[in-house]
Amino acid sequence: MAGxxxxxxxxxxxxxxxxxxxxxxxxxxxxxHEVFGPLLDADYLAGKTELRDAxxxxxxxSQLAAEELCDDLERAxxxxxxxxxxxxxxxxxxEGAA
Numbered sequence: 001m002a003g004x005x006x007x008x009x010x011x012x013x014x015x016x017x018x019x020x021x022x023x024x025x026x027x028x029x030x031x032x033h034e035v036f037g038p039l040l041d042a043d044y045l046a047g048k049t050e051l052r053d054a055x056x057x058x059x060x061x062s063q064l065a066a067e068e069l070c071d072d073l074e075r076a077x078x079x080x081x082x083x084x085x086x087x088x089x090x091x092x093x094x095e096g097a098a
Contacts (some may be wrong), residue, residue, distance in 0.1 A: 021060045026095070028069055029078040031058050033092045044081050044086040047090040051079065 021094050035054050048070060056066035073079045082092050 023055075023061070023069060024029055025069075025073055025078055028055055028059070029073060029092065030095055031055070032073075032079065033094055036090075036092055037093055038094065040092065041087070042090060043088055047075075047081070047088075051090060 032051055032054060035058075036051075040050060042050060048067075051073075052066045052070050053062060055061060055069055056063055059066070061069065070079070074081075076086055078093070082091050
């Protein structure tokens with residue numbers, strides 16, 4: 001389409017910086033640690049939903065994109081679900097501990 005040509009030059013406020021590609025696992029993990037600390041006391045699904053919602057809000061992502069990012073964080077061991085005799089929680093290691 002002719003109207004789309006040169007659209008990147010017509011972005012005076014830099015909205016392209018908000019694209020999902022700009023969100024790294026490191027940034028997302030750091031934000032989750034800032035929001036929740038090292039532990040989110042919640043069952044698997046409820047906790048993962050809270051993590052997803054925090055990522056979606058902070059980086060202005062769709063719920064689907066935020067859920068995929070949380071899946072990537074979990075696969076990379078940047079967040080992990082732990083269950084002990086005392087209960088269950090999501091562990092969010094600090095940046096240097098991952």
